[in-house]
Amino acid sequence: MAGKHIVIQDMEKVFKTRSGDIQALTKVNLDIEASSFVSIVGPSGCGKSTLMNLLAGLEAPTGGTILMDGEVVKGTETGNAVVFQKDVLLEWRTVIQNVILPLELKNITWFDRKDKKTNRDMAMELLQMVGLEGFENKYPFEMSGGMRQRVAICRGLIQSPTLLMMDEPFGALDALTREQMMYDLLKIYSTFKFTVVFITHSIEEAVFLSDRVIVMSPRPGSVLKDIKIDLDRPRGINSRKDQRFIQYVDEIRSVFQSQGVLSEV
Numbered sequence: 001m002a003g004k005h006i007v008i009q010d011m012e013k014v015f016k017t018r019s020g021d022i023q024a025l026t027k028v029n030l031d032i033e034a035s036s037f038v039s040i041v042g043p044s045g046c047g048k049s050t051l052m053n054l055l056a057g058l059e060a061p062t063g064g065t066i067l068m069d070g071e072v073v074k075g076t077e078t079g080n081a082v083v084f085q086k087d088v089l090l091e092w093r094t095v096i097q098n099v100i101l102p103l104e105l106k107n108i109t110w111f112d113r114k115d116k117k118t119n120r121d122m123a124m125e126l127l128q129m130v131g132l133e134g135f136e137n138k139y140p141f142e143m144s145g146g147m148r149q150r151v152a153i154c155r156g157l158i159q160s161p162t163l164l165m166m167d168e169p170f171g172a173l174d175a176l177t178r179e180q181m182m183y184d185l186l187k188i189y190s191t192f193k194f195t196v197v198f199i200t201h202s203i204e205e206a207v208f209l210s211d212r213v214i215v216m217s218p219r220p221g222s223v224l225k226d227i228k229i230d231l232d233r234p235r236g237i238n239s240r241k242d243q244r245f246i247q248y249v250d251e252i253r254s255v256f257q258s259q260g261v262l263s264e265v
């Protein structure tokens with residue numbers, strides 16, 4: 001299954017508030033190739049989450065357009081899955097019931113599927129893939145932060161997305177779990193080959209995962225730098241030792257320094 005091709009043209013977003021207008025994004029132009037992995041990094045408040053909400057059709061731009069496979073985005077679309085920093089699992093449903101939820105909401109059953117797999121079979125396959133086999137009947141409160149986020153990812157994947165959008169998905173996790181989640185995500189990406197738009201504060205995470213890293217300016221956010229990451233796949237622990245990995249991280253850090261976003265005391 002191929003991923004979505006996204007074209008963002010002169011996109012603007014202004015929020016009207018009681019204390020005046022807030023220009024969150026200005027003149028954002030991006031062409032995201034189908035099935036590529038693109039990360040967006042930028043200082044706090046530069047409009048990353050706003051950009052994702054616009055892509056997901058949860059908000060409308062106040063200027064410009066977003067095209068997905070040539071069609072203007074007018075609202076939420078099938079084929080899009082979103083994973084947030086907070087996993088927003090339903091505490092009263094078991095793990096497997098949480099994963100199946102999007103299919104239930106859309107009334108999708110085995111009958112609608114060519115391979116006639118049940119929703120439960122689909123969920124079990126995904127849970128197995130992320131190492132959660134045996135936990136399907138647990139409740140979210142019985143799981144660690146990393147496990148919960150894996151469940152949230154499975155809940156996204158069960159919709160067979162062609163675009164997976166992730167907003168700081170590992171931001172609340174400890175460093176080791178976060179690193180493991182990156183390896184897991186790359187495995188998932190190589191299996192499904194959908195388009196991924198990944199928002200993060202971590203320069204290393206962005207370089208490690210992506211085909212391209214988009215560096216955004218401070219608010220109003222726009223594309224400051226678009227860096228192609230030329231590192232071989234599959235990537236693993238050793239990729240971080242690659243001289244090019246270190247150079248990309250340095251390059252992005254320098255962009256932030258030049259913007260005054262990072263400075264030494």
Ligand SMILES: Nc1ncnc2c1ncn2[C@@H]1O[C@H](COP(=O)(O)OP(=O)(O)OP(=O)(O)O)[C@@H](O)[C@H]1O
Nearest residue numbers: 015017022024043044045046047048049050051219
């Ligand atoms: N619904 C809203 N109403 C008014 N202003 C908003 C709204 N949503 C976001 N903003 C403002 O738009 C700007 C961009 O916010 P956004 O959350 O997209 O930034 P961000 O880059 O994701 O930040 P962070 O990295 O801290 O999560 C901020 O100044 C924020 O206060």
